[in-house]
Amino acid sequence: MKPKVLLDKVGFWCATAVTSAALMLSIAPMTASAVNIPTEVTELGKDTYKKYCSPCHGEEGKGDGPLARSMLPKPRDFTRGAYKFRTTPSGSLPTDEDIYRTISYGVPNSTMIPWDILTEEQRVSVIPVLKSFSEAFEVRKPDAPVTVGLPLRPTERALTEGKKIYEEKLECWKCHGVEGRGDGPSAAEQEDDFGFPIKPFDFTTGKFKGGNSAQDVYLRFTTGLNGTPMPSFAKELTDEERWCLTYYVMSLIKPEETKK
């Protein structure tokens, strides 16, 4: 074989390898799984927690920091291991990635800001500290994340189907109201596991607490919100019905409300 041909061949394969690697990287979702999450509590984690988290969540993670009194919704009490925004089934503990996601993106409509002002290393180091507050993490393991089916196309038919589920099958309006303003007949008496009053979510604002994508909304009523009255509907809905409900709920957003 002539050296030039050899060079060509090697060059071609190199280029193919580089391209495919680049493709793989771009296809792989940019989730927290790319981040290295420590398993042990580190000094950095303790420091970060004390400085940035404990003013609201308390030194021992009981959700009773000095600033917590004036807040509603209350800062989360970590001692129960009940986390709202997860990809795991109802009642299960969250995965490390779920906790990382909430820290990084924050919770809209609450005092939990997106903590992207911290470095990735700092954010990640807090996770073992949060887990150390609850003995639930020693007794139980998080279940496997639920599988999200392929998205349906948001057609007119999907919306009518979703409306039927919202109003007749699951009776979401009992808490969230017919127009999705969070003013249903049972709304006023809701309270969370810690005994604090809790407001059903107002869909018209469009600031979904667990994320604004269709997949996030899908996950919220599939997994439920631990520690709140919001149940999981994993047993009730087929995959198609869930997408219909997702699109219907997202269609309740009122543009003029989102600007407030």
Next chain:
Amino acid sequence: MKLIYILSILFAFLCCNLISSKDILADNKYSEIEVPDGGTIIGNVKYMGELAAVGLNLYRGWELSDTSKLNSEKLVFSKVNNGLKNAVVSLKDITQGKKTIIPPVHPIIDQQNNNFIPHTIAIVSGTTVDFLNGDEQMHNIHTRSARNQPFNLGTTYKQRISKTFDYPEIIKLTCDLHKNAYAWIVVLDHPYFDTTDRNGYFEICDIPPGTYTFQVWHEELGNLEKEVTVRPKETTTIEFVYSQN
């Protein structure tokens, strides 16, 4: 050949590890033995508190006592003998005894007319409970357990949900859509327990002879304890009285 030996030794080692770790995880103090001459305890749980003789107390005059507790299932007792319903009687700190039988037919908690039926059940750990919805409307089942995995599931008409409870705990079950509805699941790690019937009666049998502490739990009235000696092949009658409110 050598490789096979090494591998087999490694495999055996791994197996041992697995088995021992399982034993630690099980965390079970209760051991099963043959009980050929077990004794039986039967008895009655009574409520003699302030609300006990409501409707019978002629000296109260027009000032009726607070009956708000009576309208719910918080405090249900018989008008005839003041026997308390929905109390759970169990043996405390029993280490060995009869074989634990996990019921193959799952106990049921049904939701009818916005209420949980039955109100209290006692089960041995490992039992699967079926939750039904008999109403033509939406309900949810919300538990707040710590060791057993909590759950909050929405149910529609004729839905059946099965859940297994593996650790001893007292679990409250609520429906967030109907604030008055709640139920209790008492999970125990041994088979010596009973829930009182509507006249407050209970029966626990096949207890190995000896002296035990009996415990009654009631959601509203709390715990009561009593030391009782169980004699072989004999039936002993005991009585628990809640006199406070």
